[in-house]
Amino acid sequence: MNETFQIIDHYLMIRLPEEIDHKSCREISRQADHLMLDNRIEHVVFDFSDTKFMDSSGVGVLAGRYRKVSCFGGKVYVIHADSRMKRILRMSGLSKMIEFME
Amino acid sequence: MENKIRIEMEALPENEGFARVAVAAFITYLNPTVEEITDVKTAVSEAVTNAVIHAYGEKGGKIVIRCDLQGDLLHIEIEDAGKGIENVEQAMVPLYTTRPDLERSGMGFAFMEAFMDSLEVESETGKGTLVIMEKKLGSGPWIPDEE
Numbered sequence: 001m002n003e004t005f006q007i008i009d010h011y012l013m014i015r016l017p018e019e020i021d022h023k024s025c026r027e028i029s030r031q032a033d034h035l036m037l038d039n040r041i042e043h044v045v046f047d048f049s050d051t052k053f054m055d056s057s058g059v060g061v062l063a064g065r066y067r068k069v070s071c072f073g074g075k076v077y078v079i080h081a082d083s084r085m086k087r088i089l090r091m092s093g094l095s096k097m098i099e100f101m102e
Numbered sequence: 103m104e105n106k107i108r109i110e111m112e113a114l115p116e117n118e119g120f121a122r123v124a125v126a127a128f129i130t131y132l133n134p135t136v137e138e139i140t141d142v143k144t145a146v147s148e149a150v151t152n153a154v155i156h157a158y159g160e161k162g163g164k165i166v167i168r169c170d171l172q173g174d175l176l177h178i179e180i181e182d183a184g185k186g187i188e189n190v191e192q193a194m195v196p197l198y199t200t201r202p203d204l205e206r207s208g209m210g211f212a213f214m215e216a217f218m219d220s221l222e223v224e225s226e227t228g229k230g231t232l233v234i235m236e237k238k239l240g241s242g243p244w245i246p247d248e249e
Contacts, residue, residue: 022151023115029205053140055147056213060205084140091216092209093197 004028005035010042016051020058029061033068042074049080059092066097077101109167113158113182115151121167122146128169129176134239141217142176142237148210149180149233155201157184157231174240178218180233187225194223 006013012035017024035041044065066076076098078089089095107128111117122143129142146167153165163184170177187193193200194215199208215221218235225231 019119021118021147022155023118025205026115053143053147055144055151056207056209057151059207059209063207064205084137088213091212092207 005031007035007039007041010040011045012036012039012041012043013045013047015047015049016054016058018050018052020051020054020061022055022057025057025061029064032061032065036065036068042069042072043077044069044074045077045079047079048082048085051081051085054085054088056088056092059088059094062089062094062098063092066094070097075099103171103173105171107167107169111165111167113154113163113165113184115154117165118147118150118154121150121165125167125169125178129171129239132171132174132239138237138239142178145214145217145235145237146178146180148214149178149235152210152233153180153182153184153231155204155206157182157186159185174238176237176239178233178235178237180235181230183230186227186229187223187231188227190223190225 004015012032014028014032046062062076069076078098079101081089081100086100089098109121109124111121125146126139126143129139150165157163163182166181168179192198194211196212197208199206211221211223214235218237220236222234223231
């Protein structure tokens, strides 16, 4: 297990990279889904502490994980998102499905 | 003063980061705000990613990026010779995607539109797609608005 992913109880914490684009997204989704299945993950927390850039590929990653956990009543949380990240998530309608925490 | 660059590259995910950083570097001498640089980077990233995923898919091909600065007006053209878009109007609808299997969010064109001043898309099936975007630099606030 590397630092990007951390499991606490039934929460999967994902520390997102500096740049979230099509290329970095593929690996994040693949690894996250693997961990979610193996560890009976109920909720996912995306940590934007390191993130300086995100395009619409990132929206797909969050929406995809939301789709998976919400079937069983799970939630997706976003922490340490700056105003730009929040704007992008709001524009794509995701802010209605996820919960922001500071 | 007019300044121009032209980049031709392979349609690979590895080049998406290069493309947006190259365009950002091209405009830095105008002293744009951080917000403006990120807007341009996001728009370029969306257009190039579209070409990599939708225009060529697994086949690969070439993407040409042309940037033109006339004073503080940035004009960007991103062109591919891929499969083209059947219905441009539909493709531009937010959340519409032809590749939900790849977890594409369908927000690419919406972001290009939101972060640039203008967006035009010309496409012909079987011939390719041309994305034309413009943005006036140096007009935004130095300190981004806190919402």
